[in-house]
Amino acid sequence: MTPLAVILTVLGYIAVLFVVAWLSGRRADNAGFFTGGRRTPWYLAAFAMIGAAMSGVTFISVPGSVAADAFSYMQMVAGFTVGQLVVAFLLVPTFYRLRVVSLYEYLDARFGVAAHRTGAWFFFLSKMLGAALKLYVVCAVMQLLVFDAYGVPLWANAALTMGLVWLYTQRGGVKALIWTDTLQSLCLVGSLALSVLFIMRGMGWSAADVVREVGASPYARVLFLDDPSSGRYFWKMFLAGIVLLVAMTGLDQDMMQRNLSCPTPRDAQKNIVLTALCQIFVILLFLVLGVLLYAYVERRGMALPARSDEVFPLVAVEGGLPVFVGVLFVVGLVSSTYSSAGASLTALTTSFTVDLLDGVKRYDERRLTCVRRRVHGALAAGLVGLILAFGYWADDSVINLVFRMASYTYGPILGMFLFGLATPWRVRDRWMPLVAVAAPLLSAAVQWFARERWGYQIGFELLIYNAAFTIAGMFLLLKRHEK
Structure with missing residues (x-):
């Protein structure tokens, strides 16, 4: 597949994307940008969530990861399914009852301004890093397939990518995202299924x-029950899947904006349950694709790339398959990327404007629109800088790197929400930033000590330790004789 063919494929997809974004978001006001006006049909939100949950990282990294991790990821997916039920039947009724625009307004009502700002800042850090890392993967692939051939540097590649994301999300926000995510889900699942077929x-x-x-491949092993010290041990991955899903979906402004755009809590719950079922089958298909990719590389006598994230691009573009397979790969990659990046930029804009600037309370509709657009543009520029930083630093399988960062940054958010939902007590709110910073540091120390002293590998379940340290710190801040 030539660089010109890749460019034409990307431009064709982006043209369709912009038409859909313009049609769906042309009359959106601030309520439409932040919550979609709470008028999204549940079945549409469920289909849109498939594209939202499957980023370009999933599209590239999950198939490539089977060589090192087999199908162990399905253990975490089982935990994801349980976590979706927690989100649907515990968190969704709470958020609808409070009528929040940003999830972290709950922390303000429950504990105070400092807890609210602390949760919002940790989300901001988490989402900026996670979004930039996912975008970096796609920019790196496009650099390899297209831009290197024309001598275009990575910074121009990243700026162009974010510029297009900014353009299609800057007006419609969540209202436009629901429809563009639906298009992207269709392209992602279609590309995946047809790639397997070809x-x-x-x-x-x-x-x-x-x-x-x-079934006969050693890569297809799902259950790992023999070594509790391994990062792939079933119970560690299953429990980590539950808490990661609750933290990275239920307490993530990005993901929950779509769920909360449904008219009623009942509709949002139906959307989440259907999304959970679809997620199982889509991720399993990604893993099956990974086995097929490695089998194809072996049969053709191709040299494996240095990084597992490059296996799918190698086979799709240079593996001797029909050109249509390369087109499918590019469409799937671009669709998943723009879905994830657009949603992340919208959620970051919402949280920064509502939580950190207190914009809904401080500004009238016209001023709020102006502030929101400035924030939107500034965050897009910030993501470009982070993409370039990852270009010099990221060297791990990116799906693992994303979850590892989330274990640190989402832990304080998870701990604060768990404490608020499970106890009637209040805390001395002004000290919450200190607790939230101390918890990840203590978690990192425990992880290092367990590895060095006992050879025990703490994997994705680090998020549980992190949340536990946050909860313990909040108990130290209890207001005596007050509930």
């Missing part, structure tokens, strides 16, 4: 052959 045909396999070969 690779099957490239090896001369039938559906029965795929089931047999995948």
Whole structure:
């Protein structure tokens, strides 16, 4: 697949995306930007959430990860499913009852301004880093496929990508995202399914052959119950999946903006349950694709790339398959990227404007629109800078790096919400920033000590330790004789 073919594919997709974004967001006001006006049908939100949950990192990293981790990711997916139920039946009724625009307004009502700002700042840090890391992966692939051939540097690549994301989200916000995410979900799932089909045909396999070969592959092992010290141990990944889902979806402004755009809590709950079921099958298909990719590389005698994240691009673009496979890869990659990046930028804008600037209370509608657009543009520029920083630093499988960062940055948010929902007590709010900073530092110290002293590897369940330290710190801040 030539660089010109990649460019034409990307431009074609972006043209369709901009038309959908313009049609759906042309009459959006601030309420439409922040919450979609709470008029989104639940089934539309559920389909949109597939694209929202599956970023470009998922599209590239999950298939490539099977060589090192087999199907162990499904253990975490089982935890994700339980976590979705927690979000649907515990958090959603609370957020609808309070009619929040930003999730972190709950912390203000429950504890005070300092807790509210602390939760918002930790979300801001988490989402900026996570969004930039996911965008970096896609920019790196596009650099390899297109921009290097024309001598275009990474900074121009990143600026162009974020400029397009800024353009299609700057007016419509959540109202536009629901419809653009629906388009992106359709492209993502279609690209995934057709890629599997073409690779099957490239090896001369039938559906029965795929089931047999995948089942017999050492990469298809799902359960890891033999070594509790391993990062892939079932109970560690299952429990980590529950808390990661609750933290990264239920307490994430980005993901919950779509759920809270439904008219009623009942609609939001139906949307979340359907999303959970779809997520199981889509991720399983990604892992099956990973087995097929490695089998194809072996059969063709191709050299494996240095990084697992490059296996899918290698096979799709240079593997001798029909050009249409490369087109599917690019469409799937671009669709998942713009879905994730657009949603992240919208959520960051919402949280910064509502939580950190207190914009809804301070400004009238006209002034709020002006402030929101300035914040939106400034955050887009900030993401470009972070993408370039990751270009010099990221060297791990990115799906692992995303979850590892989330274990540190979402822990204080999870701890604060758990304490607020499970206890009637109030705390001395002004000390909450200190607790929130101390918890990740203590978690990192425990992780290092367990590895050095006992050889015990704390994996994604680090988030549990982090939240526990936050809760313990809040108990130290209890207001005596007051509930």
